Amino acid sequence: MRVLLSTYGTRGDVEPLVALAVQLRALGAEVRMCTPPDEEFADRLAGLGIPAVPVGPPIRALMGGPTPPSAAELSRYRTELLDAQFDVLPSAADGCDALVAAGLAQIAARSVAEAAGIGYVYVTYSAVNLPSPHHAPPPRPGWAEPADVGNETRWDLDARLVDAQFREPLNGHRAALGLAPVTNVRDHVYSDRPWLAADPVLGPWPDGQDLQVVQTGAWTTVDERPLPAELVAFLAAGPPPVYVGFGSISPAPGIARWAVEVSRANGYRVLVSRGWADLDLVDGQDDCFAIGDVNHQRLFRELAAVIHHGGAGTTQTAARAGVPQVVVPLRVADNPYWAGQVAALEVGAALDGSTATYESLTTAFETALAPETRERAKTLGAEIRTDGAAAAAHLLLHTLR
Known part of the structure; x- marks a missing residue:
């Protein structure tokens, strides 16, 4: 054939x-x-x-x-x-x-x-x-x-x-x-x-x-790639961080920076995925680390939360890892749909990227990191095929x- x-x-x-x-x-x-x-x-x-x-x-x-x-x-x-x-x-x-x-x-x-x-x-x-x-x-x-x-x-x-x-x-x-x-x-x-x-x-x-x-x-597919040594060292140096990444999409103005600030304000370290937008949000502090293309299947299991654009693959990988999600999509393709699914299943929170503010992102972050949301995300992860x-x-x- x-x-x-x-x-x-x-x-x-x-x-x-x-x-x-x-x-x-x-x-x-x-x-x-x-x-x-x-x-x-x-x-x-x-x-x-x-x-x-x-x-x-x-x-x-x-x-x-x-x-x-x-x-x-x-x-x-x-x-x-x-x-x-x-x-x-x-x-x-x-x-x-x-x-x-x-x-x-x-x-x-x-x-x-x-x-x-x-x-x-x-x-x-x-x-x-x-x-x-x-x-x-x-x-x-x-x-x-x-x-x-x-x-x-x-x-x-x-x-x-x-x-x-x-x-x-x-x-x-x-x-x-x-x-x-x-x-x-x-x-x-x-x-x-x-x-x-x-x-x-x-x-x-x-x-x-x-x-x-x-x-x-x-x-x-099963991704067998090891995580880069520098990333492994960052993960081991403190509690689970928050991932901020938007894949091939350029996020709405302010969203990526706010995501880093909100994570820090709530006591979390941050991983910034550069993506196709080549995000440059690392300011020299040791609580923020930038990454390129890495094995998300391995990485997401080590995180406190994933803030992303709502791509089908990212949503699936985060759900399989049992990690809470904050989805901030632009109105592009299926991104708003996956944001809605995350919110409907109560395994995270969703915002409209074009209307999101620092305050609304803070509220969404707090919802996603609540203990009951974490538990639902973990339960869902075990059900993903x-x-x-x-x-x-x-x-x-x-x-x-």
Whole structure:
């Protein structure tokens, strides 16, 4: 069996597919992956011996500019990415038995699979990305969010916005492949049986939905990397610190600095993860330590709390570690959803990054560090599954056979 895995996004988009790739290869399948051309992804896949196929512009350059891209720039990026996928995916899928596409950015994937006559699976990492009357669509950069309307109306508008961006160019490419046009691009990409790679306790799919969703559990790998010696020494030099990090997101102004100040004001040492924003908040005092890319699975078990942006991977790792969380997301993708899940499960606290203040962050911190929150976080950690990628790999190969 040969499988092509394809995504476009940050590390949080790529790593779950890496986990699936590892499990598929353990079952004897051959795997190749389409990712952004960033060096860190190429190095990651090369280290595992997984053939990498670069598609689209570097994501770090897109995410890391001094200002967010404008709506017009995002529209151009999306169209260019669609064209790039149709240029690259057909040859990448040559000889494959299935194509697994992660994320709505994979507009071309189903058409490529259809033209090649191979299996197609769409996967998302958060329930909020799939249409349901129980939640609104996630915020999509560059597209307006309607106010004072119900969830079903919001999802209808979401479909129209996706169509306005993609239907004409998608159908142009489909015609060139001899395929019939599609009328609803979003639902076409999702298919009638999407997969949800999220933990059923932490991020369940609501019961009683029309959409037939296959929830496999989150796709994760076991990280065996040791922690750097300097970090181990810092951890050993005092009580458990608070982690402050925002991954590939630049936090709202003031949030990271406030997080450090609030932690200190409550008597906690601080670990600052530089992330893609290259946070520089270490002021020379010995109670604050800066880190780069380290093993979160090992680190989070040693912490008092995790303050972060609400990425699916960070939320999952913190939950598995049984550590309280303070989630301060911007209105980007599924980050607000995971903030809401942490608050609803009472294993931490959540704020809106755009409206948060020092005072509200202080209150959220105190809620997260309360003894009862700590106990709930510990209990939840024992319930989080770790077999999602293995289950998905078995299911995929069983389906193909």
